[in-house]
Amino acid sequence: MTVVEANSEYDLEEDRVRLRAGRCPDCGAVFCPTGTVCAACGHRGLDEILLAPTATVYTYTRVHQSTPDFQAPYDLVYADFPENVRVMLPALGEGYPVIGEQVDIVLAPGPRVKDGQLIDMPHARTAAERSEHDG
Amino acid sequence: MDDVYVLGAGMTPFGKHPDRTAADLGAAAVLEALDDAGVALADIEAAWVGSVFQGMAMGQRALGDGGISGIPITNVENACSSGSTAIWDAAMSIRAGVYEVVIALGVEHLTGQFRGAFTPDESDIEAQRGLTMPSVYAMRAQRHFAEFGTTTEQLAAIASKNKRNAALNPLAQFKKPVTVEEVLASRMIADPLHLQECAPVSDGASAVVLVSKAKRDQLGRGRAIRLAASVLKSGRKEVGLPEMTFEDLTHRAAEEAYAVSGIGPEEIRFAEVHDCFSIAEALRVEGLGLFPRGEYPARVVKGEADLDGRLPVNGSGGLLGKGHPLGATGVAQVVEVVRQLRGEAGDRQIPGAKVGLAHCRGGKAQGVEGTACTVNILTV
Numbered sequence: 370m371t372v373v374e375a376n377s378e379y380d381l382e383e384d385r386v387r388l389r390a391g392r393c394p395d396c397g398a399v400f401c402p403t404g405t406v407c408a409a410c411g412h413r414g415l416d417e418i419l420l421a422p423t424a425t426v427y428t429y430t431r432v433h434q435s436t437p438d439f440q441a442p443y444d445l446v447y448a449d450f451p452e453n454v455r456v457m458l459p460a461l462g463e464g465y466p467v468i469g470e471q472v473d474i475v476l477a478p479g480p481r482v483k484d485g486q487l488i489d490m491p492h493a494r495t496a497a498e499r500s501e502h503d504g
Numbered sequence: 505m506d507d508v509y510v511l512g513a514g515m516t517p518f519g520k521h522p523d524r525t526a527a528d529l530g531a532a533a534v535l536e537a538l539d540d541a542g543v544a545l546a547d548i549e550a551a552w553v554g555s556v557f558q559g560m561a562m563g564q565r566a567l568g569d570g571g572i573s574g575i576p577i578t579n580v581e582n583a584c585s586s587g588s589t590a591i592w593d594a595a596m597s598i599r600a601g602v603y604e605v606v607i608a609l610g611v612e613h614l615t616g617q618f619r620g621a622f623t624p625d626e627s628d629i630e631a632q633r634g635l636t637m638p639s640v641y642a643m644r645a646q647r648h649f650a651e652f653g654t655t656t657e658q659l660a661a662i663a664s665k666n667k668r669n670a671a672l673n674p675l676a677q678f679k680k681p682v683t684v685e686e687v688l689a690s691r692m693i694a695d696p697l698h699l700q701e702c703a704p705v706s707d708g709a710s711a712v713v714l715v716s717k718a719k720r721d722q723l724g725r726g727r728a729i730r731l732a733a734s735v736l737k738s739g740r741k742e743v744g745l746p747e748m749t750f751e752d753l754t755h756r757a758a759e760e761a762y763a764v765s766g767i768g769p770e771e772i773r774f775a776e777v778h779d780c781f782s783i784a785e786a787l788r789v790e791g792l793g794l795f796p797r798g799e800y801p802a803r804v805v806k807g808e809a810d811l812d813g814r815l816p817v818n819g820s821g822g823l824l825g826k827g828h829p830l831g832a833t834g835v836a837q838v839v840e841v842v843r844q845l846r847g848e849a850g851d852r853q854i855p856g857a858k859v860g861l862a863h864c865r866g867g868k869a870q871g872v873e874g875t876a877c878t879v880n881i882l883t884v
């Protein structure tokens with residue numbers, strides 16, 4: 370049993386998550402989450418866009434010790450989206466994420482815990498059948 | 505623009521001080537710095553006090569306990585760079601000709617306040633998704649591995665070096681050397697970083713008395729150390745896909761410090777840098793231009809950053825060995841550089857040290873690489 374928290378972070382398209390982001394109407398720079406002013410050119414006001422539901426792993430870690438708000442261990446990645454923006458997400462998959470691999474953005478429970486239950490949140494889904502890292 | 509000198513330096517032992525308060529630790533560092541400078545309480549014209557988690561008016565509490573009140577006191581919070589930002593503020597006041605004798609204090613008492621990992625502010629989306637401070641650096645380490653062939657053994661060698669240096673520092677939190685094997689055998693925190701590669705939670709305080717050139721001439725030319733550059737920068741909002749293995753923030757602070765002082769990276773004899781994690785030391789010295797990009801971990805294994813190496817890094821033990829009482833850290837780095845330049849560093853003395861650099865870099869906020877970074881260059 371998991372809980373879906375209402376939020377404005379993403380849209381769901383079937384089983385894929387599309388993260389909300391902001392694109393500068395002037396220079397095209399993309400920010401996720403969106404902001405008030407474009408950090409690249411100073412333009413005020415960003416247009417809302419939805420990021421692609423796939424991205425590429427830039428780097429990763431497996432977190433073994435966290436705060437009481439999270440159920441460790443869990444994996445994290447920085448994922449590069451085709452819109453030229455990088456987003457940190459928890460990762461889902463049997464093995465370690467691999468730098469350069471393609472990931473799907475999906476909704477899945479954890480690693481955040483609230484009232485004893487894992488919270489559904491956007492995840493980067495890595496290749497599921499990869500064997501466990503030995504290091 | 506007036507020159508700035510460090511005339512006095514003081515710091516408490518770093519470590520666990522469950523029976524002391526932040527105010528009491530701060531006062532002890534202040535009084536030691538005043539005695540070291542040979543100035544009286546009444547000579548101090550203004551004070552800046554850095555701390556992170558100490559609540560309201562830390563400066564007034566610590567300085568009041570140390571006998572200083574009534575003067576302008578400014579409390580500074582700038583993540584792990586809070587103390588070094590206090591130095592930057594204090595130095596600016598002298599450079600601008602406003603004051604001639606001021607004090608910068610850094611203080612933190614964390615024992616009993618925290619368990620587990622530090623995280624960015626919980627309003628950040630990354631923190632809500634599970635980002636901790638160790639995991640930020642773990643991900644930068646994984647990328648360093650992929651780009652430069654860095655290994656977990658090389659990172660462990662950085663931690664081992666700093667703990668070895670700390671064993672020579674009577675004020676350090678960790679008193680005994682730790683081998684590479686022991687680092688690798690310690691508990692995994694965020695892969696590839698082990699417990700021994702993460703700075704500890706610490707209590708402590710450190711203070712420096714800064715004076716103008718005229719005051720230096722009047723009070724004690726012999727022991728004064730020149731603050732040739734004091735630079736503060738903040739992290740730029742990231743656009744696009746920045747490289748996480750190169751520190752734009754550290755690089756920009758360093759470039760300005762080299763330009764202001766006229767001292768280039770090739771003239772730096774030793775450095776104290778912000779090694780909150782083993783990989784952090786590599787990212788710092790590479791960003792500072794002290795070692796070629798991607799090569800630092802391998803060069804540590806060869807001994808180049810040892811106390812008797814080409815360019816000793818964190819001879820004090822650094823954050824990993826000496827301890828990391830957040831607000832006190834940046835000031836303590838400058839205290840160490842001053843003691844090295846005066847030849848007062850005891851068993852860890854670097855022979856003939858004439859130019860040293862202190863680098864302090866703190867925090868993580870959504871969309872920026874780091875929150876604040878200071879670079880101080882000091883010379884005899």
Ligand SMILES: [Zn+2]
Nearest residue numbers: 393396407410
């Ligand atoms: Zn723009």
